[in-house]
Amino acid sequence: MKNSSLRRQKERFAQWGMGALMTFAALLAPFIAVALWLRARPLFEIIPLGQLLVSSAWRPLQKEFGFLPFIVGSAAVTGLAMVLAVPPCLLCAIYLAEYAPRRLREAVKPLIDLLAGIPSVVYGLWGTLMIVPFIRDILIPWSQSVFPNTPLFQTQNPTGYSILAGGIVLAAMVFPVIISTAEEVIYAVPGGLREAALSLGATRWQTIKGVVLRRALPGILASVILGFSRAFGETMAVMMVVGNMPQIPHSIFDAGYPLSALIANNYGEMMSIPMYDAALLAAAFILLLLVLVFTVVARLFLLQAVKRAA
Amino acid sequence: MKKLKRKHVEERLFIGLMIASMVIVLSSLALILGAVLVKGLPALNWAMVTQVPKGGYYLGKEGGILNAITGSLALAGGATVLSFIVSLGVVFYLHLFAKNTHVIEVVRLALDVLWGIPSIVFGAFGFTLMLWMGMRASLLGGIITLALLELPVMTRTMDEVMQMVPFELKEAAYALGSTRVETALRVLWRQTLPGLLTAVLLAFGRGIGDAASVLFTAGYTDRLPTSLLRPAASLPLAVFFQLGTPVPEVRQRAYAAALVLTVIILLISIGSRLLTQRFTRHVIR
Numbered sequence: 001m002k003n004s005s006l007r008r009q010k011e012r013f014a015q016w017g018m019g020a021l022m023t024f025a026a027l028l029a030p031f032i033a034v035a036l037w038l039r040a041r042p043l044f045e046i047i048p049l050g051q052l053l054v055s056s057a058w059r060p061l062q063k064e065f066g067f068l069p070f071i072v073g074s075a076a077v078t079g080l081a082m083v084l085a086v087p088p089c090l091l092c093a094i095y096l097a098e099y100a101p102r103r104l105r106e107a108v109k110p111l112i113d114l115l116a117g118i119p120s121v122v123y124g125l126w127g128t129l130m131i132v133p134f135i136r137d138i139l140i141p142w143s144q145s146v147f148p149n150t151p152l153f154q155t156q157n158p159t160g161y162s163i164l165a166g167g168i169v170l171a172a173m174v175f176p177v178i179i180s181t182a183e184e185v186i187y188a189v190p191g192g193l194r195e196a197a198l199s200l201g202a203t204r205w206q207t208i209k210g211v212v213l214r215r216a217l218p219g220i221l222a223s224v225i226l227g228f229s230r231a232f233g234e235t236m237a238v239m240m241v242v243g244n245m246p247q248i249p250h251s252i253f254d255a256g257y258p259l260s261a262l263i264a265n266n267y268g269e270m271m272s273i274p275m276y277d278a279a280l281l282a283a284a285f286i287l288l289l290l291v292l293v294f295t296v297v298a299r300l301f302l303l304q305a306v307k308r309a310a
Numbered sequence: 311m312k313k314l315k316r317k318h319v320e321e322r323l324f325i326g327l328m329i330a331s332m333v334i335v336l337s338s339l340a341l342i343l344g345a346v347l348v349k350g351l352p353a354l355n356w357a358m359v360t361q362v363p364k365g366g367y368y369l370g371k372e373g374g375i376l377n378a379i380t381g382s383l384a385l386a387g388g389a390t391v392l393s394f395i396v397s398l399g400v401v402f403y404l405h406l407f408a409k410n411t412h413v414i415e416v417v418r419l420a421l422d423v424l425w426g427i428p429s430i431v432f433g434a435f436g437f438t439l440m441l442w443m444g445m446r447a448s449l450l451g452g453i454i455t456l457a458l459l460e461l462p463v464m465t466r467t468m469d470e471v472m473q474m475v476p477f478e479l480k481e482a483a484y485a486l487g488s489t490r491v492e493t494a495l496r497v498l499w500r501q502t503l504p505g506l507l508t509a510v511l512l513a514f515g516r517g518i519g520d521a522a523s524v525l526f527t528a529g530y531t532d533r534l535p536t537s538l539l540r541p542a543a544s545l546p547l548a549v550f551f552q553l554g555t556p557v558p559e560v561r562q563r564a565y566a567a568a569l570v571l572t573v574i575i576l577l578i579s580i581g582s583r584l585l586t587q588r589f590t591r592h593v594i595r
């Protein structure tokens with residue numbers, strides 16, 4: 001009897017301890033948000049958040065903190081990355097899920113996982129070694145001879161460290177995110193639907209276009225949003241190739257300065273200028289809020305995808 | 311000979327595009343690995359991986375990146391242990407004690423959200439935490455921050471593994487009179503071991519490759535990591551800092567550090583695959 005009460009005590013202790021760990025894990029994300037907000041609050045008290053978001057004056061010494069150039073920088077780099085990444089990713093996912101023989105599928109998926117595991121500094125290194133020289137030596141001269149005076153392709157920045165370089169590097173980084181989620185969603189569409197369409201004389205591509213993709217749409221949207229969110233918060237790789245100039249970029253060859261790079265680049269001096277630390281942590285808070293919104297929306301789409309597949 | 315119908319032409323066109331996209335994706339992987347190999351291999355030698363930076367290192371004099379290699383292993387190793395303890399608790403609770411499916415769903419959503427948070431935000435949060443606790447950039451700070459970063463990867467992977475365990479197995483253990491904790495430690499643990507190890511490797515891989523979160527919290531140093539309260543170097547930051555210098559010899563070290571880091575990641579990826587193959591033989595289905 002004594003033994004059994006010891007066992008019961010162990011059980012109760014374990015339940016309590018594990019429950020505490022679970023509560024910690026579940027509350028961590030909100031806690032991070034609150035902690036960053038508390039540190040950023042001195043800034044919000046001087047300048048309201050709405051004004052910070054639309055002002056483009058960045059003069060920390062004069063206590064002017066406009067986040068607009070950085071938000072535009074993040075959006076430009078991420079948007080470009082999505083334009084470059086989404087079409088090939090979706091085509092790749094469709095091929096893997098619908099056409100590829102089993103052995104090819106099983107050979108390619110580990111490679112895509114490997115792409116996901118490569119550290120972001122290695123992507124950044126690749127960007128500085130290959131993408132930046134490519135843009136500087138080939139793409140900029142070429143585009144200036146082919147599209148002279150076209151607004152998006154004109155630049156005073158000949159270095160190659162540009163929004164486009166960041167976009168290309170980020171595109172490669174989100175390949176695995178989009179492909180693996182989209183492939184899974186497409187693969188999960190029930191086979192009976194395909195058979196019905198095929199038996200009516202549709203080609204495989206018509207079946208995919210008219211039936212499979214329509215069914216998988218929420219999941220595909222979720223994969224794109226997850227990719228967007230990942231790219232939006234990415235720091236090191238982008239920071240190494242994007243040029244880091246606090247300006248609103250007007251061309252894909254202009255340098256930009258994403259929000260994440262702003263935080264990483266300036267942490268060194270943030271304690272020496274008043275309000276600077278509050279401003280940088282406010283930047284982290286804004287980044288966090290945006291990414292939280294993206295993630296929750298993507299999850300909602302995924303939930304809908306699961307319901308549709310059932 | 312019948313003419314190809316329009317729908318068949320369209321199908322061929324799209325299959326062509328799909329294969330082209332696949333080539334783009336796979337060749338980007340090949341280009342990245344190729345660039346690291348081509349630049350890294352000539353830069354790699356015995357002194358590079360066995361020495362710490364010596365005097366004049368950043369002007370191209372002697373020394374290696376042992377500080378970064380050991381620092382990274384200490385950071386990611388410590389973080390993985392810490393995160394493993396927390397994850398195991400969370401996952402066992404979810405699968406043994408939690409009854410309310412609503413709570414389970416919320417916890418999973420919270421972890422997915424956590425997974426999506428950029429590492430720079432973890433870095434900023436870790437920094438804030440350290441300010442409150444009065445700590446400076448140190449190995450311990452880096453370990454705690456990385457552990458938080460690894461937590462969602464580890465927990466969600468373990469959670470998926472636990473979901474594969476047949477309910478009958480738990481029922482059988484309960485029927486023999488074991489408590490839930492005993493079931494967890496003697497039955498679930500063994501059944502899911504390969505999956506748990508895969509989760510550990512995945513989390514370790516994410517931890518060792520991450521730079522943005524250790525930038526504020528672990529700092530950088532030329533010394534070996536000997537104390538939890540001193541700063542620690544790391545491979546990703548070694549790549550980042552040394553790539554930015556104008557001295558060619560120092561840039562060589564960035565390439566070498568990138569190669570070492572990539573090799574570690576490759577080993578982890580191969581290792582986790584082998585583990586899954588090898589241990590699944592002992593699992594009851």
